[in-house]
Amino acid sequence: GYIEGEIRIGGYPKVQETYARISAYCEQTDIHSPMITVEESVMYSAWLRLPTEINKHQRLEFVAEVLQMIELDEIKDALVGIPHASGISPEQRKRLTIAVELVSNPSIIFMDEPTSGLDARAAAIVMRVVKNIVNTKRTIVCTIHQPSIDIFEAFDELILMKRGGQMVYSGELGQHSSRLIEYFEGIPGVPKIKENHNPATWMLEVTSTSVEAQLGIDFALIYKESHLYKRNKEIVKSQSLPAQGSEKLQFSTPFPQNGWEQLKACLWKQHLSYWRSPKYNLARLAFTISSSSFYGALLWQKGQNLHDEQDFFNIIGSTYVFIIFTGTSNCSSVLPFISTQRTIVYRERFARMYSSWAYSVAQVIIEIPYIFLEAVLFLTITYPAVNFYGSAYKVFWYFYTVFCTLLYYKYLGMMLVSLTPTYQVATIYASLFYTLLSLFSGYLMPGPVSQFYPQHISVTTSLQKFPKWWVWGYWISPSSWSLKGLLTSQYGDIKEEIVAFGEKKALNAFLDSQYGYKYQDLPIVAIVLLAFPLVFASVFAYGIAKLNYQRR
Incomplete structure (x- = not known):
């Protein structure tokens, strides 16, 4: 498919150099310097990404707070090491990736498959950390493929896309995924969800290409004709214009530090x-x-x-x-x-x-x-x-x-x-x-x-x-x-x-x-x-x- 459209921040066109200062991106690959410790990795990120107004003492306090929130304080002196060879475990490495980004104090954090390659226990720990961050009033956007029911219901909203990048659903999940289930069960011909079935698995099954062919429907087209789509369009339209008296987000220097x-x-x-x-x-x-x-x-x-x-x-x-x-x-x-x-x-x-x-x-x-x-x-x-x-x-x-x-x-x-x-x-x-x-x-x-x-x-x-x-x-x-x-x-x-x-x-x-x-x-x-x-x-x-x- 093709990626088209315009990204706006506060109603103004996005400038990547500025946007990078208020957002964070956690890669799936968890890339870190192997020969420094967990605490040093977070300190290094804080040193370079926090504004100059924050002195060294405040910076160290914030690093300690982040390590505690991400539950890394007990291994802060461990060397990061090389993946699958030495150092901390994959799950700890994933949490370190989150900590390194969180210490920049972003408004929004993007995570690329934060539970990928982790067992159920490790994935649960990572998602617990993610919820801790959400409780600090930050927005987190994750890409996840076939999540477990516990991981799936930890999120508040869902954007579901079919092959080719077409949107099938965008809205709140609701308590126990009730709003998601209500939306898809309201489409004629879609089979009802079975009791105690994972809503994420059911959702992927009923929106598959084979089910579309069997029912003779296009879920992307149905979404575009739905009230949910129209409501989302209105929200996007209202948020795409600058608020009265607002100013474009900008910084006086290209980097936080000189x-x-x-x-x-x-x-x-x-x-x-x-x-x-x-x-x-x-x-x-x-x-x-x-x-x-x-x-x-x-x-x-x-x-x-x-x-x-x-x-x-x-x-x-x-x-x-x-x-x-x-x-x-x-x-x-x-x-x-x-x-x-x-x-x-x-x-x-x-x-x-x-x-x-x-x-x-x-x-x-x-x-x-x-x-x-x-x-x-x-x-x-x-x-x-x-x-x-x-x-x-x-x-x-x-x-x-x-x-x-x-x-x-x-x-x-x-x-x-x-x-x-x-x-x-x-x-x-x-x-x-x-x-x-x-x-x-x-x-x-x-x-x-x-x-x-x-x-x-x-x-x-x-x-x-x-x-x-x-x-x-x-x-x-x-x-x-x-x-x-x-x-x-x-x-x-x-x-x-x-x-x-x-x-x-x-x-x-x-x-x-x-x-x-x-x-x-x-x-x-x-x-x-x-x-x-x-x-x-x-x-x-x-x-x-x-x-x-x-x-x-």
């Missing part, structure tokens, strides 16, 4: 999620320690002990392996994490909890201390083990290059998830990027001589093998700049001689002639290395803000 508060709230939740995710963070730290140890053991005390070109090739080859494998490990590990987070962001963004930029900036920032720790671990283990030059300047350059390398790989993974519809697609594109970063790193095929300064050193045959039409790939490849930064900062100013291809040559001259690495290029290398994570982070933020692969 940008700074949004960022603080997002950072708070992200910090808790990261701190309680050892599988994600400890795993990458363990990988960094192990890869650093292998790197250090492989090049033990070789950093200043270079005699010929093979010694240098060992250094650059091992460095290349580190950049590619440690980088891809960081990129791959973030893909499922951000993919899970994105589903949560869709729900929170739809509820107008925050600007997508607040989440994106928080996600970018929260990774920095963990990447910083990884870089420190790598520096601490490998630098003395390899016996690189002890200059503070060179140590800083080593750390800076490693830090930027890990950072742009991490943000690359985040960017790919934000631009692709699923985790699986992001993984495929990530594999493509790994291949390109490896090919254009300047190790498997040396890149062109630097174009930033006059060339005064002859170019060897190996340099000329890089195809001219692929030179741009070398210049835009982050891995080539990482390799250049690590090697140039260590050896670009070293004039000690080595035997290169049977000839004595200064180490810095060999580095320049063989790979085009010049010491005076380092300031440009520093800028470019910082630019890559900034670009990837910006594209990630853009993807989160502008692309939506979820269809409601």
